[in-house]
Structure formats: structure tokens, C-alpha cells
Amino acid sequence: MKLAILGYGKMGKTVENIATSRGHDIVYKTSDDIDIDRLKQAEIAIDFSTPEAAYFNITTCLENNIAIVSGTTGWLNRFEDAVKLCKLQAGKFLYASNFSIGVNVFFELNSQLAKMMSGLKEYDVKLREVHHLEKKDAPSGTAISLADHIIKETEYTNWSYPPEDSKNLIPIEAERKAGVFGFHDVTYNSDIDTITISHNAKSREGFAHGAVVAAEWIFKQNDGVYSMKDVLQLNSTT
Numbered sequence: 065m066k067l068a069i070l071g072y073g074k075m076g077k078t079v080e081n082i083a084t085s086r087g088h089d090i091v092y093k094t095s096d097d098i099d100i101d102r103l104k105q106a107e108i109a110i111d112f113s114t115p116e117a118a119y120f121n122i123t124t125c126l127e128n129n130i131a132i133v134s135g136t137t138g139w140l141n142r143f144e145d146a147v148k149l150c151k152l153q154a155g156k157f158l159y160a161s162n163f164s165i166g167v168n169v170f171f172e173l174n175s176q177l178a179k180m181m182s183g184l185k186e187y188d189v190k191l192r193e194v195h196h197l198e199k200k201d202a203p204s205g206t207a208i209s210l211a212d213h214i215i216k217e218t219e220y221t222n223w224s225y226p227p228e229d230s231k232n233l234i235p236i237e238a239e240r241k242a243g244v245f246g247f248h249d250v251t252y253n254s255d256i257d258t259i260t261i262s263h264n265a266k267s268r269e270g271f272a273h274g275a276v277v278a279a280e281w282i283f284k285q286n287d288g289v290y291s292m293k294d295v296l297q298l299n300s301t302t
């Protein structure tokens with residue numbers, strides 16, 4: 065594929081390595097506003113930019129008939145607008161708060177655990193995420209996805225960050241620590257015991273590999289709005 069990389073930072077560079085090793089051509093990469101003529105040389109774009117830039121990057125791709133895969137977090141208040149534009153343009157758009165296979169398995173586990181815990185009122189749930197010091201947004205997109213999946217299966221109505229003491233809200237704690245690529249845990253606590261599930265990323269490779277696999281996958285699909293669930297087809301009951 066002829067690939068554009070929008071956001072040539074830590075993730076953009078990792079995507080470049082993996083995409084090149086899988087035989088793709090990087091025809092355009094930028095850490096700045098898009099040059100549309102150069103973007104149009106690509107068949108598909110992968111965006112790992114900033115919360116401020118992502119919506120513009122995604123919509124620019126859709127308006128120019130370039131399939132777009134985005135992993136940028138912290139811009140989701142505009143997600144539905146991007147979906148509408150994708151449908152209007154008959155484009156291809158895939159977003160994931162986390163592209164790693166392990167986290168997508170963890171998402172399934174989290175949903176199944178939430179379903180099991182939903183009737184057990186003696187337990188309270190809490191989420192925690194730890195990331196490197198350069199991360200711009202908090203809480204992480206992955207933590208928000210985990211919270212949204214729990215809300216679907218339980219009577220919690222929303223999440224809180226910074227954590228609030230409320231029965232209806234899932235508290236999310238965020239910590240910033242040098243060298244952490246991405247750690248998430250979900251804990252159910254009662255007076256009797258504690259249940260915790262966690263995921264720890266050992267590098268950025270899993271995120272970048274998942275994004276390139278998602279780009280290869282969407283390249284072959286008809287127009288539409290897709291997620292990693294569509295790409296991975298994980299065998300789950302949720």
C-alpha cells in the first residue's frame with residue numbers, strides 16, 4: 065500500500081518501521097498541517113498525531129477520498145461528526161483507542177467480567193492507567209473504552225476523572241511515570257476480597273503492528289466505519 069503517516073512522533077516512527085518491514089511504501093509523512101497534494105499520493109493514511117490535530121486530519125482524508133486509520137486519543141467529543149462525514153463521503157474510517165491485540169483481548173475479558181459482576185452489589189469497580197511522562201491526555205483513551213464497556217454491562221452511568229466518590233460513576237486514576245508504554249487495570253473491591261485484571265504493554269510495537277494490520281484490512285473493505293473488533297473477529301460472547 066502507499067501509506068501516509070500523519071503524526072511522525074513516537075508512534076508514527078514505530079508505524080513506519082513496521083509498515084516498511086511489511087512491504088508498504090511511505091509516500092508522505094508529516095508532523096504538521098497536511099499538504100493535500102502530497103496526501104493524495106497515498107492510498108491510505110495512519111494518524112497518530114495530537115488531540116488538537118486528529119479531527120482535522122481525519123476529515124481532510126475523508127474529504128479527499130483517502131482511507132484513514134486513527135489511533136489518536138483525546139478528541140472523541142467529535143467522533144460522531146467524523147462518522148457522519150465518513151458516511152456522507154462514502155469513505156473508509158477506522159478508529160481504535162488501542163490497536164494492540166492483547167488490549168483487544170483484555171477489552172473482551174473486561175466486558176465479560178463486568179457482565180458477571182453486574183449483579184454483585186457488594187463490589188465497587190475502579191480503573192487505573194499508567195503512562196509515560198510525555199502523554200498529553202488523561203485519562204487514556206483505553207481507560208475510557210474500558211469504562212464505556214463496563215457501563216454497557218452494569219448500572220454505572222458514567223466515569224469520573226479525577227476520581228469522584230459516587231456509586232454511579234466509575235473512578236479512573238491516571239499516573240504518569242517515566243518509561244511506561246501503557247498499563248491498565250480494572251479492580252473490583254469488596255469488604256471480603258479484590259479481583260483485578262490488568263494489561264501491560266512492553267513496547268509500542270503491539271500498537272503500531274495493530275494499526276498497520278488494521279490499515280491492510282480496511283484497504284480491502286467496502287466503505288464504512290470500522291473498529292478493531294471488525295478486524296480481529298475475536299471469538300467472544302459479548
Ligand SMILES: NC(=O)C1=CN([C@@H]2O[C@H](COP(=O)(O)OP(=O)(O)OC[C@H]3O[C@@H](n4cnc5c(N)ncnc54)[C@H](OP(=O)(O)O)[C@@H]3O)[C@@H](O)[C@H]2O)C=CC1
Nearest residue numbers: 071072073074075095096113117135136137161162163271
Ligand atoms: N490507539 C493506540 O493504540 C495508541 C494511541 N496512541 C495515541 O497516539 C497519539 C500520538 O502518540 P505519540 O506518538 O506517543 O505522541 P508524539 O507526541 O510522540 O507524536 C505526535 C506527533 O504529532 C505531531 N503533530 C502535531 N501537530 C500535528 C498535525 N497538525 N498533524 C500531524 N501531526 C502533528 C507532533 O509534532 P510536534 O512534536 O512537532 O508537535 C508529534 O510528532 C496520542 O494521542 C496517543 O494517545 C499512542 C499509542 C497507541
Ligand SMILES: O=C(O)C1=N[C@H](C(=O)O)C[C@H](O)C1
Nearest residue numbers: 137161162199204205206246
Ligand atoms: O499515549 C500513549 O502512549 C498511549 N495512548 C493510548 C491511550 O490513550 O489509551 C494507547 C496506549 O495506552 C498508549
